[in-house]
Amino acid sequence: MSQTPTVVLNARAVARTISRMADEIIELNDGTDHLILVGIQRRGVQIADRLAEVIREREQVDVPRGALDITLYRDDLQTVGPRPVVGKTHLPGALEGKIVVIVDDVLYTGRTIRAALDELADFGRPARIMLAVLIDRGGRELPIHADVVGKKLEVAKGGRVDVLVPALDQRDEVVLLDPPGGGSA
Amino acid sequence: MTMLGKDLLGLAGLSREQITGILDVAEPLKEISERTIKKVPTLRGMTVVNLFFEPSTRTRISFEFAEKRMSADTVNVATAVSSVSKGETLVDTARNLEAMRIDMVVVRHPGSGAARFLAERIESNVINAGDGTCEHPTQGLLDLLTLRDKLGSLEGRRICIVGDVLHSRVARSNIWGLQAMGAEVAVCGPRSLLPGAIREMGVQVFDRIEAAIDWAEALNVLRLQLERMEFGYIPSLREYNRVFGVTRARLERAPRDLLILHPGPMNRGVEIDSDVADGPHSVILQQVTNGVAVRMAVLYLLAGNKASLAEVAKTGGAT
Numbered sequence: 001m002s003q004t005p006t007v008v009l010n011a012r013a014v015a016r017t018i019s020r021m022a023d024e025i026i027e028l029n030d031g032t033d034h035l036i037l038v039g040i041q042r043r044g045v046q047i048a049d050r051l052a053e054v055i056r057e058r059e060q061v062d063v064p065r066g067a068l069d070i071t072l073y074r075d076d077l078q079t080v081g082p083r084p085v086v087g088k089t090h091l092p093g094a095l096e097g098k099i100v101v102i103v104d105d106v107l108y109t110g111r112t113i114r115a116a117l118d119e120l121a122d123f124g125r126p127a128r129i130m131l132a133v134l135i136d137r138g139g140r141e142l143p144i145h146a147d148v149v150g151k152k153l154e155v156a157k158g159g160r161v162d163v164l165v166p167a168l169d170q171r172d173e174v175v176l177l178d179p180p181g182g183g184s185a
Numbered sequence: 186m187t188m189l190g191k192d193l194l195g196l197a198g199l200s201r202e203q204i205t206g207i208l209d210v211a212e213p214l215k216e217i218s219e220r221t222i223k224k225v226p227t228l229r230g231m232t233v234v235n236l237f238f239e240p241s242t243r244t245r246i247s248f249e250f251a252e253k254r255m256s257a258d259t260v261n262v263a264t265a266v267s268s269v270s271k272g273e274t275l276v277d278t279a280r281n282l283e284a285m286r287i288d289m290v291v292v293r294h295p296g297s298g299a300a301r302f303l304a305e306r307i308e309s310n311v312i313n314a315g316d317g318t319c320e321h322p323t324q325g326l327l328d329l330l331t332l333r334d335k336l337g338s339l340e341g342r343r344i345c346i347v348g349d350v351l352h353s354r355v356a357r358s359n360i361w362g363l364q365a366m367g368a369e370v371a372v373c374g375p376r377s378l379l380p381g382a383i384r385e386m387g388v389q390v391f392d393r394i395e396a397a398i399d400w401a402e403a404l405n406v407l408r409l410q411l412e413r414m415e416f417g418y419i420p421s422l423r424e425y426n427r428v429f430g431v432t433r434a435r436l437e438r439a440p441r442d443l444l445i446l447h448p449g450p451m452n453r454g455v456e457i458d459s460d461v462a463d464g465p466h467s468v469i470l471q472q473v474t475n476g477v478a479v480r481m482a483v484l485y486l487l488a489g490n491k492a493s494l495a496e497v498a499k500t501g502g503a504t
Contacts, residue, residue: 069213072225072255072485081489084188084206086482088213122222 005162005175009151014134014172017150018047021132022054024148025101032061034098034127040116041069041087044104046165047134051103064092068102073115095124101148105163107133110144135174137161189486192304192311195320196362204365208330211475211482217254218477228257228488231288235261236279237314238294243449244314244324247473248291251480257289275299279307289487292316297354310487318352323483324448325358327476329366331468332403334475335444340367345397346388347431348407348456349378349418355448359405360386373397374407374429377418394429398436403444406431409456422455432458442466449473 009017029035032055039048045067052063069087074080102116113131120129132148137155151174155161158179164171188206196204217225233252235245245261252259264278279290289310292300297317304311315321329339336342344363350356350372363370364387371389372379373396383390391397397404409425419425426432436443445457445467453459462469 072214072217072227077227078489082188082486084210084486086210086213086485089216118226122220122224124221 005177007173008153008161008176009174011172014174017134018050019054021134021148021150022051022058025051025130025132026055026059028130028147029099032059032063036064036066036092036095036098036100036126038066038068038091038100038102038116038120040102040104040112041067041089042168043163043165044068044102046167047105047163048101048103051132066091068116068119070112070115070119073119075111075115089119091123095120095126098126099128099130100126101130101132103132105133105165106135106137106161107131107144107146107149108137108139110140110142113144114142134163135161189483189490191487191490192300192313193322193483193487194300194304194311194313196322196325196358196365197320199361199365201365201367204326204329204362207326207479207482207486208333210486211326211330211478214481214485215475215478217481218250218474223254224256225254226256227485228252228255231257231488232286233257233259233289233291233484234282234287235259235291235314236282236293237261237263238265238275238292238299239315241293241315243473243476244293244321247476248312248314248323248480250477251484252291254477255481255484257484260287275303276306279303279309283307283309289484310490312483312487315354318354318357320358320361321354322358322362323476323480324355325362326483327472327479328355328359328405328446328448329362330475330479331446331472332368332444334471335468336402338367339363342368342403343371343401344368344403344405345371345373345391345401346405346407347373347394347397347429349409349413350374350383350407351378351380351418352410352413353407355405356407360388371397371400375419375425378413394431395435395438398431398439398443401443402441403446404431405446405448406457408448408450409452411452411455422452426455426458430454430456430458431461433460433464436461436464436466444468446472 037048037052039045048065052065055063067090069089071083071086130147133146134150136146136149136152156179160177162175164173166172235248249259287309291312291314293314294316297319299316300313313322346356360370373391447469451457
């Protein structure tokens with residue numbers, strides 16, 4: 001990791017982007033009825049918290065929030081082996097009749113979202129499941145797309161997008177790392 | 186990254202980081218047993234054999250729940266040990282099972298060291314579910330998890346193991362595990378039921394239960410094997426209860442509330458009185474609940490840990 005990261009969203013841009021995503025979520029659902037925001041551990045949970053904050057300002061409603069850890073639903077145990085860290089999963093009550101918005105920081109192959117859909121199905125049958133991501137970096141390996149996207153980036157294979165959040169990284173920005181040895185986006 | 190190797194044979198030799206790692210994985214797994222659908226697909230397609238050469242109800246059921254909640258396929262094999270050729274029977278049985286393509290073996294055997302003996306001879310992951318008087322690592326881990334739930338960090342905490350330490354694999358796994366976590370460990374029991382070299386294990390020894398209660402923050406009360414009396418280790422059950430029994434009267438004189446653990450099954454009125462076992466400071470049923478989570482964590486962390494995968498795992502597949 002010798003190359004310098006490029007900042008693609010600074011703190012102000014992240015705040016603006018999240019505000020717009022919150023507005024889109026409200027608009028797509030004509031309000032906040034039956035809405036649940038479910039963040040994917042760990043950075044998706046942070047983004048979901050910030051979306052909920054904006055929605056509270058706009059609509060004076062506290063949208064119920066949950067967290068999903070998809071480690072146990074991954075499809076690579078046999079090839080990669082067990083991950084040594086498993087996070088907590090908790091959902092705010094029954095999912096029946098709810099509109100669940102899965103929130104994650106970066107959408108890439110789509111495998112995390114596949115796992116999240118499987119995990120949600122074990123908890124119940126929501127009326128609808130949507131996907132909101134701060135960054136869509138392309139490179140899908142499954143037929144999955146996001147309903148709400150903060151920013152689209154074309155990132156070369158081997159490149160990396162890091163969403164840095166204050167609670168975990170003491171920074172608030174999105175950075176892009178090009179793959180080693182050229183191959184720019 | 187492989188936190189554990191191919192097998193879990195004992196807590197002796199595990200580092201604080203490794204034990205903490207297992208407990209940290211077990212912690213979020215508790216929630217799965219509270220779901221309506223108490224199941225995650227993690228070990229789908231894996232076959233786990235519970236190979237028990239000694240009767241066991243609780244440990245086997247706990248492992249079976251753990252395996253099923255992780256979606257593994259399970260087969261229970263209960264066999265008596267042929268007294269002539271133990272080693273041969275054990276390995277032959279396991280190799281026969283392996284010929285039917287299994288992934289993991291959970292083994293309980295009356296011979297100390299049987300789990301290691303087996304692990305060195307088969308490809309499958311081996312989890313020791315109790316071997317002779319050697320170790321019972323998942324019991325040690327569930328005790329540690331229960332203590333951690335209640336006490337937070339175990340650093341400097343004072344835990345006393347009470348009773349038949351001599352014949353107890355639970356005691357050994359507890360001593361190794363607690364010491365790795367930085368706790369102070371003591372034992373208390375009749376001299377006839379303490380190993381001769383007990384002080385060399387780095388533990389304090391209390392001859393009187395009152396002194397142990399005075400010192401400890403938690404008591405792990407071992408089951409007294411009733412046949413010990415026949416072999417003259419103790420004069421009588423009543424005498425044992427009178428001298429070493431954990432009773433409410435004794436606990437009421439303690440300078441603080443003590444957590445009470447017991448690996449089960451209990452002999453009520455012998456090593457522990459009913460009003461203690463069912464009392465407000467008993468965490469005996471939490472131990473049982475935690476047992477399933479700890480075993481799920483161990484199954485998960487060993488799954489797919491073959492030597493060939495260790496390298497791939499280190500670099501961590503991209504997310």
